[in-house]
Amino acid sequence: MQRRKFLKNAALAGAGVAATTLAAPAIAQRRITWRMATTWPRNFPGLGVGAQRLADRITAMSDGRLTVQVYSAGELVPALGVFDAVIEGSAEMSHGAAYYWQNKSRATSFFTGVPYGMTSRELAAWIRYMGGQEIWDEVYDQFGVKGFLSGDTGTQAGGWFRKELTGLADVRGLNFRTPGLGGQVWQKLGATVVNMAGGEIYQALQSGALDAAEFVGPYNDLALGFHQICKDYYFPSFIEPGLATELVVNKSKFAELPNDLQQIVEFACQAEYDQVASDFYANDPIALKTLVEQHGVRVHQFPDEILEAGAVAAKEIFTELREGGDALTKKTTEHYLQSLNVLRTRTETVDQAFLAARQKFFHMT
Incomplete structure (x- = not known):
C-alpha cells in the first residue's frame, strides 16, 4: 500500500515538474486573450451590444481558449482610431465600419454601404459566394489585417434635418454628418460633409456645428437623442442600402491561431451578422413608433429631385473610381x-415583386 502510494505521488510530482517546465509554453499558447477596440459606445443598441455578443460568442465557442475583451469607443483608443490600433498592435481586433477608413483606401467603402448599391443580403452573397471576400482580403493585405462581416443594420434611415427638404436647394450649404462614398454623393449635391463617430453627433447638432446628420436608424437614433434637436426624419437612405459592420483582425496574429480557432472567429462573425440584422429589424419599427408618437418626429421620403441627383452623383463617383x-x-x-x-436581378424580379404584391393586396389586423 505504501509503495503504491509512493509511486502514485512520485508520478504526480513528475507530472507536475513536466507541466511547469516542458509543457508550460504549450499551456500558455492554448489560452489566448485578445483585445477588441470598437467604434461604439458601451452597450449601444444593436452595434455595441453586437460587438460584445460577438466577443462573448468567440470566448464561449472556444471554451476560453480565445478570450476576447471588449473596449468601447475611447476606452483603449479614440472611436475612429480602432483600425490603426489593429495595424499598430495595440489591439488584436477592432469592430467598426470599413468606410471609416476610406482615407487609407477608397476601396474600403465597398465593404460597408454603397450609394444605390447592394442590400444586406446581396452584400453577404457577394462576400461569401462571389469573390468579394477575396477582393476584401487584397485591400486589407496592404495594412496587415483581415476583415469579416460582423453585423448588419439593413437599409438605413436617410438622416435628421432641422427643416423639411423640398428639393436640392435645401441641401446646399448644409453641414451634414455622413461618411463613406455616400458622403461624397452628398458633397456633390452641395452639402459640406463631416465624418465623426456616433457618440459625437448629438453634441455637434446641439452646438450648431452640424445642420443635419445620419447615423443608422430609429433603434440607434432614439438612443442618441437626435430627435431632441431635429424633427424631420428621412427614409430610406439611398446611400446606405445595406450597411455592414466589420470585425478586423491582425493578420499575422490570426494566422498563428490554430485552425479551429480561426474557424470559430469566422463562423461567429457570420452568426452575428444575422443576429444584428434581426435585432434591428425587430426594434427599428418600435423605436420609430416611439419617435413619432411620443416625440413629435415627422417622417418623410426624399423628394425625387434629390433621389435622382443622388443617383447621378453616385454614377459619377463610380466612374471616377x-x-x-x-x-x-x-x-x-x-x-x-x-x-x-x-444580384439585383434576383432582388428586383423576386423580392421586390413580392413586396409590391403584398403591399397592394394583403392586409390583416
Whole structure:
C-alpha cells in the first residue's frame, strides 16, 4: 500500500515538474486573450451590444481558449482610431465600419454601404459566394489585417434635418454628418460633409456645428437623442442600402491561431451578422413608433429631385473610381458593380415583386 502510494505521488510530482517546465509554453499558447477596440459606445443598441455578443460568442465557442475583451469607443483608443490600433498592435481586433477608413483606401467603402448599391443580403452573397471576400482580403493585405462581416443594420434611415427638404436647394450649404462614398454623393449635391463617430453627433447638432446628420436608424437614433434637436426624419437612405459592420483582425496574429480557432472567429462573425440584422429589424419599427408618437418626429421620403441627383452623383463617383483610382480600387469597383448587376436581378424580379404584391393586396389586423 505504501509503495503504491509512493509511486502514485512520485508520478504526480513528475507530472507536475513536466507541466511547469516542458509543457508550460504549450499551456500558455492554448489560452489566448485578445483585445477588441470598437467604434461604439458601451452597450449601444444593436452595434455595441453586437460587438460584445460577438466577443462573448468567440470566448464561449472556444471554451476560453480565445478570450476576447471588449473596449468601447475611447476606452483603449479614440472611436475612429480602432483600425490603426489593429495595424499598430495595440489591439488584436477592432469592430467598426470599413468606410471609416476610406482615407487609407477608397476601396474600403465597398465593404460597408454603397450609394444605390447592394442590400444586406446581396452584400453577404457577394462576400461569401462571389469573390468579394477575396477582393476584401487584397485591400486589407496592404495594412496587415483581415476583415469579416460582423453585423448588419439593413437599409438605413436617410438622416435628421432641422427643416423639411423640398428639393436640392435645401441641401446646399448644409453641414451634414455622413461618411463613406455616400458622403461624397452628398458633397456633390452641395452639402459640406463631416465624418465623426456616433457618440459625437448629438453634441455637434446641439452646438450648431452640424445642420443635419445620419447615423443608422430609429433603434440607434432614439438612443442618441437626435430627435431632441431635429424633427424631420428621412427614409430610406439611398446611400446606405445595406450597411455592414466589420470585425478586423491582425493578420499575422490570426494566422498563428490554430485552425479551429480561426474557424470559430469566422463562423461567429457570420452568426452575428444575422443576429444584428434581426435585432434591428425587430426594434427599428418600435423605436420609430416611439419617435413619432411620443416625440413629435415627422417622417418623410426624399423628394425625387434629390433621389435622382443622388443617383447621378453616385454614377459619377463610380466612374471616377474606375478610371482614376489606384489599381486595387479600380478592381474592387469593377467587381462590385458586376456582382451587383447579377444580384439585383434576383432582388428586383423576386423580392421586390413580392413586396409590391403584398403591399397592394394583403392586409390583416
